[in-house]
Amino acid sequence: MTDAVVDVRELRKTFRVTEREEGLAATLRSFVKRHRKDVNAVAGITFRIGPGEVVGFLGPNGAGKTTTLKMLSGLLHPSAGEASVLGYVPWRRENAYLGRMTLLMGNRTQLVWDIPAADSFRVLQEIYRIPEGQFRSTVNELTELLELQELVHKPVRNLSLGERMKVEFAAGLIHSPSVAFLDEPTIGLDISMQVRIRRFVAEYNRRTGATVLLTSHYMDDVVALCKRVIVIHRGRLLYDGPLADLAERMAPYKIITATLHDGAASSTDLDAYGTVVSREEGRVTLRVDRQVAPERTGRLVNDLGSRLADISVEDPPIEEVIDRVFTSEQTTVSA
Amino acid sequence: MVRYVRLLQLFFRTELQYELEYRLNLVLEIIQTVVVTGTSVAAILVLFSYTTILNGWDLSAMLVLLGCFYLVQGFGELVLQPSFEKFMEHVRLGTLDFALLKPASAQFLVTVRNFQVVQLAQMGLGAIVVAVGLSRIPSIGLAEAIGFPIALLCGFGLIYALLLALSTFAFWFVRVDNLMALYWSFMDAGRFPVDVYPGWLRVTLSSAVPIGVAVTVPAQVIAGRLDPLGLGLLMLGTIAAFVLASWFWRLGLRSYTGASA
Numbered sequence: 001m002t003d004a005v006v007d008v009r010e011l012r013k014t015f016r017v018t019e020r021e022e023g024l025a026a027t028l029r030s031f032v033k034r035h036r037k038d039v040n041a042v043a044g045i046t047f048r049i050g051p052g053e054v055v056g057f058l059g060p061n062g063a064g065k066t067t068t069l070k071m072l073s074g075l076l077h078p079s080a081g082e083a084s085v086l087g088y089v090p091w092r093r094e095n096a097y098l099g100r101m102t103l104l105m106g107n108r109t110q111l112v113w114d115i116p117a118a119d120s121f122r123v124l125q126e127i128y129r130i131p132e133g134q135f136r137s138t139v140n141e142l143t144e145l146l147e148l149q150e151l152v153h154k155p156v157r158n159l160s161l162g163e164r165m166k167v168e169f170a171a172g173l174i175h176s177p178s179v180a181f182l183d184e185p186t187i188g189l190d191i192s193m194q195v196r197i198r199r200f201v202a203e204y205n206r207r208t209g210a211t212v213l214l215t216s217h218y219m220d221d222v223v224a225l226c227k228r229v230i231v232i233h234r235g236r237l238l239y240d241g242p243l244a245d246l247a248e249r250m251a252p253y254k255i256i257t258a259t260l261h262d263g264a265a266s267s268t269d270l271d272a273y274g275t276v277v278s279r280e281e282g283r284v285t286l287r288v289d290r291q292v293a294p295e296r297t298g299r300l301v302n303d304l305g306s307r308l309a310d311i312s313v314e315d316p317p318i319e320e321v322i323d324r325v326f327t328s329e330q331t332t333v334s335a
Numbered sequence: 336m337v338r339y340v341r342l343l344q345l346f347f348r349t350e351l352q353y354e355l356e357y358r359l360n361l362v363l364e365i366i367q368t369v370v371v372t373g374t375s376v377a378a379i380l381v382l383f384s385y386t387t388i389l390n391g392w393d394l395s396a397m398l399v400l401l402g403c404f405y406l407v408q409g410f411g412e413l414v415l416q417p418s419f420e421k422f423m424e425h426v427r428l429g430t431l432d433f434a435l436l437k438p439a440s441a442q443f444l445v446t447v448r449n450f451q452v453v454q455l456a457q458m459g460l461g462a463i464v465v466a467v468g469l470s471r472i473p474s475i476g477l478a479e480a481i482g483f484p485i486a487l488l489c490g491f492g493l494i495y496a497l498l499l500a501l502s503t504f505a506f507w508f509v510r511v512d513n514l515m516a517l518y519w520s521f522m523d524a525g526r527f528p529v530d531v532y533p534g535w536l537r538v539t540l541s542s543a544v545p546i547g548v549a550v551t552v553p554a555q556v557i558a559g560r561l562d563p564l565g566l567g568l569l570m571l572g573t574i575a576a577f578v579l580a581s582w583f584w585r586l587g588l589r590s591y592t593g594a595s596a
Binding site for chain 2: 096
């Protein structure tokens with residue numbers, strides 16, 4: 001696959017950090033002599049992303065997601081390994097590359113607080129040398145997609161967090177980049193704003209064919225946007241493949257939920273069918289090994305007969321799968 | 336190049352809009368500037384009511400010098416101080432990343448980004464004081480007329496280079512506000528010609544803190560006390576300082592982006 005937009009090979013980043021114990025004495029000691037320790041933020045990861053893909057980049061805090069994004073956007077030099085994005089080596093920071101990519105960070109803003117975003121857009125137009133006609137049509141399109149109408153004329157400081165993020169998106173995409181790195185774009189936003197941002201990213205990807213690599217703590221973001229996920233933990237790649245297969249590979253069990261008519265769930269012994277996870281108001285949730293799930297479900301239906309009001313068999317919630325991955329020591333699984 | 340000039344205009348305009356929103360503040364700042372400048376002009380007048388010459392500087396030359404001081408200080412406070420303060424904030428908050436991700440000179444985008452437009456008043460008053468001083472000088476030769484603006488521009492360049500070098504330490508130490516504050520307090524010494532100070536202070540004010548050079552030399556040019564060689568050296572020195580400071584800044588930037596690792 002030579003047409004990969006993002007091509008990462010054995011990328012590594014080792015940080016040298018200063019360590020010190022707590023307490024004043026230790027602080028004074030470390031003021032004079034520092035103990036340094038190497039931390040492998042990214043410990044050799046390899047993946048490729050094709051044009052127009054929207055890929056979710058998952059991992060707990062400190063997994064190396066942001067470090068990877070910073071290397072791919074050219075802000076950090078790797079300690080070892082190679083990467084190419086759109087055919088450029090990101091950390092050379094060639095203007096030709098910078099003009100075709102964007103990095104959006106949910107917890108940082110590039111907009112100037114005291115002035116309306118419209119003024120910042122003009123500055124960006126000049127920086128990216130966007131012709132007037134293209135600038136107008138891009139701003140109009142982003143205004144329509146993100147419902148920015150009044151927002152861009154108010155000083156940024158007067159906007160709510162959600163409104164600011166929408167304007168931030170517009171600023172980050174004003175030069176119509178081919179590649180977008182989104183680092184926690186929905187962090188701190190309320191549910192309805194999260195949904196709108198998600199819809200926007202999906203629609204933007206559909207309209208422009210831009211390649212998107214997205215990190216998020218909210219699994220809903222990933223489920224709504226990404227067919228493919230890359231999971232990293234402690235700087236190593238744990239999984240790279242379809243989101244749909246993640247549960248199957250990472251969580252070898254299913255969740256059976258049975259609702260009973262008589263509400264006598266608490267008195268019914270269902271331990272024989274699987275591990276009882278919870279019982280509440282006539283509803284019992286069981287965890288059952290993936291292989292035996294169909295058979296156990298059949299038995300449950302037979303044995304409970306007419307007492308059964310409803311039964312469902314599902315993959316465990318994606319959060320649970322991810323959590324399982326991160327709390328256990330798994331070896332690399334690649335699809 | 337044209338793009339950078341247009342960017343500069345945009346930066347200036349947006350900041351102007353912002354300051355115009357706070358009219359009262361603007362008026363008070365202008366009043367303060369007038370009072371401060373007026374007081375120091377008065378001090379010079381009082382001084383020269385007792386003497387006609389101060390270490391070879393007469394009243395006209397002193398007025399030109401004081402005007403140059405306000406021009407240079409005004410320039411520093413107009414664009415350099417606000418921009419460099421913002422730069423250190425960017426380093427602290429990590430928002431410097433955004434400047435580094437732009438297809439344009441990061442040094443430009445950061446170091447001349449912010450304006451305190453009201454400081455134009457200080458520069459304007461400085462220009463008036465210079466003009467009054469000049470009007471008292473019977474004749475100004477062509478060489479002086481050409482040399483003066485060149486020397487003044489070199490002064491701006493020197494101050495820029497010094498602040499750039501100082502602020503670069505923010506890449507390693509994050510907080511260098513005190514270093515900058517120290518600089519601004521030295522700045523005040525520039526309102527008198529460097530040659531009235533004792534040797535050690537004169538050397539400091541001409542080298543480590545080039546405010547002495549930046550202010551005194553243009554005034555010396557007008558007073559006909561600087562030869563072409565001196566002016567040439569000043570120009571060379573300014574270019575060297577600018578190149579060196581820019582190199583140092585890029586070095587700091589490399590450590591920020593971890594290029595050394």
